[in-house]
Amino acid sequence: MAPSAARWNHVWVGTETGILKGVNLQRKQASNFTAAGQPRREEAVSALCWGAGGETQILVGCADRKVRHFNTEEGTFQGQRHCPGGEGSFRGLAQADGTLITCVDSGILRVWRDDDKEASSDPLLELRVGPGVCRMRQDPAQPHIVATGGKENALKVWDLQGSEEPVFRAKNVRNDWLDLRVPIWDQDIQFLPGSQKLITCTGYHQVRVYDPASPQRRPVLETTYGEYPLTAMTLTPGDNSVIVGNTHGQLAEIDFRQGRLLGCLKGLAGSVRGLQCHPSKPLLASCGLDRVLRIHRIRNPRGLEHKVYLKSRLNCLLLSGRDTWEDEPQEPQEINKVPSEDTETDELWASLEAAAKRKLPDQNQTQGALQTKQRKKKQQKSISP
Amino acid sequence: MAKASEKNGSSGKKSLKRKAATKEPQEAAVAEDGATERGAQPPKAAAFPPGFSISEIKNKQRRHLMFTRWKQQQRKEKLAAKKKLKKEREALGDKAPPKPIPKTIDNQRVYDETVVDPNDEEVAYDEATDEFASYFNRQTSPKILITTSDRPHGRTVRLCEQLSTVIPDSHVYYRRGLALKKIIPQCISRDFTDLIVINEDRKTPNGLILSHLPNGPTAHFKMSSVRLRKEIKRRGKDPTEHVPEIILNNFTTRLGHSIGRMFASLFPHDPQFIGRQVATFHNQRDYIFFRFHRYIFKSEKKVGIQELGPRFTLKLRSLQKGTFDSKYGEYEWVHKPREMDTSRRKFHL
Numbered sequence: 150m151a152p153s154a155a156r157w158n159h160v161w162v163g164t165e166t167g168i169l170k171g172v173n174l175q176r177k178q179a180s181n182f183t184a185a186g187q188p189r190r191e192e193a194v195s196a197l198c199w200g201a202g203g204e205t206q207i208l209v210g211c212a213d214r215k216v217r218h219f220n221t222e223e224g225t226f227q228g229q230r231h232c233p234g235g236e237g238s239f240r241g242l243a244q245a246d247g248t249l250i251t252c253v254d255s256g257i258l259r260v261w262r263d264d265d266k267e268a269s270s271d272p273l274l275e276l277r278v279g280p281g282v283c284r285m286r287q288d289p290a291q292p293h294i295v296a297t298g299g300k301e302n303a304l305k306v307w308d309l310q311g312s313e314e315p316v317f318r319a320k321n322v323r324n325d326w327l328d329l330r331v332p333i334w335d336q337d338i339q340f341l342p343g344s345q346k347l348i349t350c351t352g353y354h355q356v357r358v359y360d361p362a363s364p365q366r367r368p369v370l371e372t373t374y375g376e377y378p379l380t381a382m383t384l385t386p387g388d389n390s391v392i393v394g395n396t397h398g399q400l401a402e403i404d405f406r407q408g409r410l411l412g413c414l415k416g417l418a419g420s421v422r423g424l425q426c427h428p429s430k431p432l433l434a435s436c437g438l439d440r441v442l443r444i445h446r447i448r449n450p451r452g453l454e455h456k457v458y459l460k461s462r463l464n465c466l467l468l469s470g471r472d473t474w475e476d477e478p479q480e481p482q483e484i485n486k487v488p489s490e491d492t493e494t495d496e497l498w499a500s501l502e503a504a505a506k507r508k509l510p511d512q513n514q515t516q517g518a519l520q521t522k523q524r525k526k527k528q529q530k531s532i533s534p
Numbered sequence: 535m536a537k538a539s540e541k542n543g544s545s546g547k548k549s550l551k552r553k554a555a556t557k558e559p560q561e562a563a564v565a566e567d568g569a570t571e572r573g574a575q576p577p578k579a580a581a582f583p584p585g586f587s588i589s590e591i592k593n594k595q596r597r598h599l600m601f602t603r604w605k606q607q608q609r610k611e612k613l614a615a616k617k618k619l620k621k622e623r624e625a626l627g628d629k630a631p632p633k634p635i636p637k638t639i640d641n642q643r644v645y646d647e648t649v650v651d652p653n654d655e656e657v658a659y660d661e662a663t664d665e666f667a668s669y670f671n672r673q674t675s676p677k678i679l680i681t682t683s684d685r686p687h688g689r690t691v692r693l694c695e696q697l698s699t700v701i702p703d704s705h706v707y708y709r710r711g712l713a714l715k716k717i718i719p720q721c722i723s724r725d726f727t728d729l730i731v732i733n734e735d736r737k738t739p740n741g742l743i744l745s746h747l748p749n750g751p752t753a754h755f756k757m758s759s760v761r762l763r764k765e766i767k768r769r770g771k772d773p774t775e776h777v778p779e780i781i782l783n784n785f786t787t788r789l790g791h792s793i794g795r796m797f798a799s800l801f802p803h804d805p806q807f808i809g810r811q812v813a814t815f816h817n818q819r820d821y822i823f824f825r826f827h828r829y830i831f832k833s834e835k836k837v838g839i840q841e842l843g844p845r846f847t848l849k850l851r852s853l854q855k856g857t858f859d860s861k862y863g864e865y866e867w868v869h870k871p872r873e874m875d876t877s878r879r880k881f882h883l
Contacts, residue, residue, distance in 0.1 A: 188656060397865055415873050419865055419866045419868070438864060439866060
């Protein structure tokens with residue numbers, strides 16, 4: 150059941166224990182996938198990205214400097230690639246035209262041929278980005294453009310097909326009111342679709358917008374949020390806003406046109422490590438050190454949709470961008486195809502039907518490993534006088 | 535009118551009032567022969583007609599009297615019901631249904647999905663390879679540094695001294711205004727495994743920072759109800775140098791497990807049972823009670839205990855990954871009162 154159902158998982162989460170978890174929000178199941186069958190801390194997932202061919206392959210960057218290929222259709226790891234060079238864990242992983250782009254902590258950015266072979270061939274391209282990199286992000290519109298930034302490592306935009314010099318190198322803001330140099334700590338970068346602009350969030354709780362098209366290399370807009378380092382950021386679909394998360398688990402939606410705070414999202418208790426918005430639906434997936442994956446609804450109304458307890462600390466996540474989240478209609482076909490698994494699927498159907506009957510008066514979703522905010526709210530309402 | 539005054543006059547005495555009450559409907563009926571309606575009795579005169587509540591009586595003394603009378607009756611009924619139930623139970627003997635369990639907040643605790651299942655492999659692996667693994671694998675033994683916030687007052691200093699007698703292999707150092715971030719690398723180079731900082735406010739200790747040293751988590755607690763040795767009544771003599779046993783009660787959730795392991799890693803592995811000393815960290819409703827006792831078994835089932843050392847209560851405020859860095863560190867768990875304390879039956883440890 151698990152291998153064929155892996156394709157229907159909505160969210161893929163990488164953990165510190167080396168387990169890749171696939172969460173199906175419709176069926177409310179979380180399943181573990183490991184390369185070696187056992188969790189291993191040396192394989193702690195530090196970066197995740199979609200592989201070639203739509204959303205059928207995931208590239209998992211692990212702490213032992215290997216990039217493993219995971220096939221979502223089969224639900225198995227199908228090969229790995231050792232990417233040596235530099236020190237530290239992967240800070241960015243991207244895939245472009247049959248090549249793999251990796252960037253590590255010490256600032257070595259390498260482009261590898263995507264051979265799927267164990268033998269580590271020499272990289273096609275190597276760039277030294279500068280030490281202390283915190284994030285490398287690929288432009289979704291132009292796969293050969295990447296941006297890097299980190300601690301005392303200003304934002305740089307690189308063209309992998311161009312020269313060895315960055316296309317855009319950001320300049321630090323002016324000295325502050327005490328005439329002291331403002332420190333730099335770019336924690337996350339996002340490319341704005343439809344223009345050349347970039348947005349970064351920093352460890353000094355600033356959100357900055359850069360425009361390479363404008364003559365100034367300094368940020369075009371700067372706002373601050375909170376008092377704690379911002380660790381993750383994602384763009385919201387449609388709106389001119391970003392959602393940032395900090396080390397205290399506070400999520401905020403910030404409008405980057407005006408630079409004001411639109412609203413906050415509650416629920417997280419630990420540092421936010423991964424954030425991603427769905428491209429069309431108003432859903433936000435967040436994961437963090439408190440070992441819980443949360444799906445929030447960003448607007449009308451803003452609130453928590455799903456909460457899944459996954460037992461290890463979560464490092465990064467990938468939200469599937471597909472529009473249809475229901476996968477139930479596929480089930481009957483599977484039953485017909487695999488008669489030997491009839492008893493299992495019959496039991497599954499029986500339990501599903503029983504759950505549906507039980508829940509008809511409530512018109513709520515089925516119970517299971519997940520809790521939904523509505524049910525908790527109802528419980529709370531019933532308990533409190 | 536005369537009868538009304540009669541009623542008021544007798545309102546002081548309960549027995550008379552009772553007779554008056556029984557007489558009232560009759561008197562009212564008699565008085566109302568010439569009065570308005572026959573069927574409707576005046577509400578105040580009748581005993582307990584429907585739709586009437588004692589709070590509608592405007593006269594305070596009378597109202598109070600009616601209320602006390604009502605209360606006595608309620609108490610009587612309750613006592614009678616209890617007696618009856620007891621009789622029935624005795625009559626049934628073995629076949630009596632089990633006594634109903636009273637509801638307490640601990641009973642009604644909201645189901646917490648993070649409660650650790652002992653058979654869970656993933657959590658077991660996580661714990662086997664976390665920052666305390668070297669302690670639990672017996673590769674390191676604890677060495678604790680106890681210090682305070684800057685310029686501590688008497689209570690805090692004495693608490694530190696007493697804590698150092700409770701925790702073996704611990705050293706108390708005066709803070710001298712040093713920054714924790716500078717103390718920590720020095721501690722690591724001198725092989726300390728844990729750092730305890732007792733924070734003080736207005737001459738009383740009110741906070742505890744417990745940082746596991748090489749790169750381990752830092753827990754920040756609120757400390758309350760601190761009792762030094764001299765303030766504990768009927769205490770035993772000072773604790774000896776024996777390594778105490780540890781009791782960790784009720785740390786059920788994943789967060790509770792992490793904190794429990796943190797406490798366990800403060801003490802050396804092998805307790806010396808000769809010393810008969812035990813340190814208890816009891817978690818109830820997210821408050822952790824620390825007690826230090828000496829026990830003696832009088833027989834197989836009877837134990838005598840003497841409370842020895844200091845006693846305090848802790849409440850977890852935050853658990854930060856990495857050593858102490860409150861501004862730039864990443865937090866694993868932060869207590870947010872407005873989000874987490876909305877239900878009286880939800881606990882996190």
